[in-house]
Amino acid sequence: MGLSVLDLFKIGLGPSSSHTVGPMVAGNRFVAELVSRNLMEQVASVKVELFGSLAMTGKGHATDTAVMQGLSGEQPDQIDPDYAPELVATIRELQKIDLGGIKTIAFKEESDLLFCFGQSLPKHPNGMTLSVRDEAGIVIYQNNFYSVGGGFVLSEEETEKNDQPEEASSVKLPYPFENGEDLLVMGRKSGLSIAEMALANEALLGRSDDIRKDLLHIRDVMNACIDRGCVRTGVLPGGLGVKRRANSLHADLLKKQKSGDNHLEAMDWVNLFAMAVNEENAVGGRVVTAPTNGAAGVIPAVLAYFEKFLNKDGDDGIVTFLATAAAIGMLYKKNASISAAEVGCQGEIGVACSMAAGALCAVQGGTNEQIENAAEIGMEHNLGLTCDPIAGLVQVPCIERNTMGGVKALNAARLAMNGDGSHRVHLDEVIQTMYQTGLDMHEKYRETATGGLAINAVAC
Ligand code: SF4
Structure with missing residues (x-):
């Protein structure tokens, strides 16, 4: 599917599309993946690892708070900007996160949200790994996401597809253009x-x-x-x-x-x-x-x-x-x-x-x-x-x-x-x-x- 005008103009939250909007989208998508795989019941803990530029400037760009909001089920175009800081304050105070508004689990930022300074994921400088474990501490699901600019997010699988020549879309646009x-x-x-x-x-x-x-x-x-x-x-x-x-x-x-x-x-x-x-x-x-x-x-x-x-x-x-x-x-x-x-x-x-x-x-x-x-x-x-x-x-x-x-x-x-x-x-x-x-x-x-x-x- 081709790019839409609406991809270039997304309603979101400040301060950064790559570091705030993208990570919130990634957190939200990760929770949706857990739901679609029927894993939510087994989830006992969640871990967020931020790499590359997301680690280096993530604090100043509110990447940490954006991921927490995304994991809580929020989306950049829908979250109330006045409520957003309140949600994060509650997570921090209770040391608990309500995954997608579905399941509440313990969440301590010091151990569950890591800024991996000096490390990068291979596909893009703005990489993050999200993973969940069960009660026994075994990883039951994880995915990498890349915030590739302008609030666009690609999963690991999508970046692999992106490396391939673009598949012919079934939709024939009247004025297709590449340049x-x-x-x-x-x-x-x-x-x-x-x-x-x-x-x-x-x-x-x-x-x-x-x-x-x-x-x-x-x-x-x-x-x-x-x-x-x-x-x-x-x-x-x-x-x-x-x-x-x-x-x-x-x-x-x-x-x-x-x-x-x-x-x-x-x-x-x-x-x-x-x-x-x-x-x-x-x-x-x-x-x-x-x-x-x-x-x-x-x-x-x-x-x-x-x-x-x-x-x-x-x-x-x-x-x-x-x-x-x-x-x-x-x-x-x-x-x-x-x-x-x-x-x-x-x-x-x-x-x-x-x-x-x-x-x-x-x-x-x-x-x-x-x-x-x-x-x-x-x-x-x-x-x-x-x-x-x-x-x-x-x-x-x-x-x-x-x-x-x-x-x-x-x-x-x-x-x-x-x-x-x-x-x-x-x-x-x-x-x-x-x-x-x-x-x-x-x-x-x-x-x-x-x-x-x-x-x-x-x-x-
Ligand atoms: S690219 Fe860097 S210097 Fe330019 S507006 Fe964004 S954060 Fe600021």
């Missing part, structure tokens, strides 16, 4: 835009009864996140002492709006929108993974900018924006990676910037060639971007980096709109370059918080 060139060629033949082709495919993917309605809901969740981020104040959790800034920035902007004294107003709004989302992400709030949580502010910021300053097409403009962005995101998912543990921040902020740039170009009437150009520019100038979150928290440099991604997307769209779509470097080439650069990147710059700002900036 940017496919989109351009089909667009020329059909006369359709990238968004129209993506939406035509969606009708056959069976993921949504009403994709338009679902995309508008995604927009609403993004905007609700911006609104929450604009009203909340205080210091972000985790010990870095980072103050929330969106609230005061918002107040300043409203004042300047009245006085008319702001030559770069649009840029300030993009900064505000991105900051508001990522401050909410940092506190574990409700965000849309777009295409990851660390980069969750870029696309909502550019979309909100579009709605505030440019949109003349109402909901049609929103649908076109999100469908175009998702189609571009699929190119990265298919041909490179959106996991910072694999390719650094290029795969998060870089991809989000590229998606937003292409989408903004599309809603301003750009041709498919101009959209492809905008998406290419959006990534070309994020190549080599490392992932080095201080103290493993998705705060510094992540929050400001979203503002930069948003503003860069505006400029990329503008550059592309000022051209005719012809350009020297193609999107497919820059995607390949991003992937190769990521694979060459030293491990310490790939979400391990052991290089860059994470070691040169004092974490107190």
Whole structure:
């Protein structure tokens, strides 16, 4: 089955798609596997082992709490963000976990949830092993899961299938594409835009009864996140002492709006929108993974900018924006990676910037060639971007980096709109370059918080 627009925009919880959303999904799936194998009755204990980047930055990214929530039967898109910390506090206080809401067993984090520093599973840097034992202490079931970026999770078996050439799907999509060139060629033949082709495919993917309605809901969740981020104040959790800034920035902007004294107003709004989302992400709030949580502010910021300053097409403009962005995101998912543990921040902020740039170009009437150009520019100038979150928290440099991604997307769209779509470097080439650069990147710059700002900036 092909990728859906909804795979690129998942409603979840902060602060990380790979480290929070993915592990919660894995915990939930593991419990479902126990139920489907009729093992629940025999289960006496459960063990979680976190490897690679999940171990290195798991504390700062709330991987431990996310797995506990998943094992308790919760899902990222459904859990109430206000209830989530309460659930974990109860598990910690009682030293018991209610597996899937079905069976309560003893659970001590010190012995049952292990951060396996310096060890990795073979298939991906974000690996975890979940296992259960019976009363006699014998392992009765275990599975490995890999959180491969953007909240996508693969089991051990699924990663093995992923290594094989893709099986021909029984569903024949009207506009199947593997790369940017496919989109351009089909667009020329059909006369359709990238968004129209993506939406035509969606009708056959069976993921949504009403994709338009679902995309508008995604927009609403993004905007609700911006609104929450604009009203909340205080210091972000985790010990870095980072103050929330969106609230005061918002107040300043409203004042300047009245006085008319702001030559770069649009840029300030993009900064505000991105900051508001990522401050909410940092506190574990409700965000849309777009295409990851660390980069969750870029696309909502550019979309909100579009709605505030440019949109003349109402909901049609929103649908076109999100469908175009998702189609571009699929190119990265298919041909490179959106996991910072694999390719650094290029795969998060870089991809989000590229998606937003292409989408903004599309809603301003750009041709498919101009959209492809905008998406290419959006990534070309994020190549080599490392992932080095201080103290493993998705705060510094992540929050400001979203503002930069948003503003860069505006400029990329503008550059592309000022051209005719012809350009020297193609999107497919820059995607390949991003992937190769990521694979060459030293491990310490790939979400391990052991290089860059994470070691040169004092974490107190
Ligand atoms: S530095 Fe970039 S990739 Fe790394 S956690 Fe922050 S936003 Fe995500």
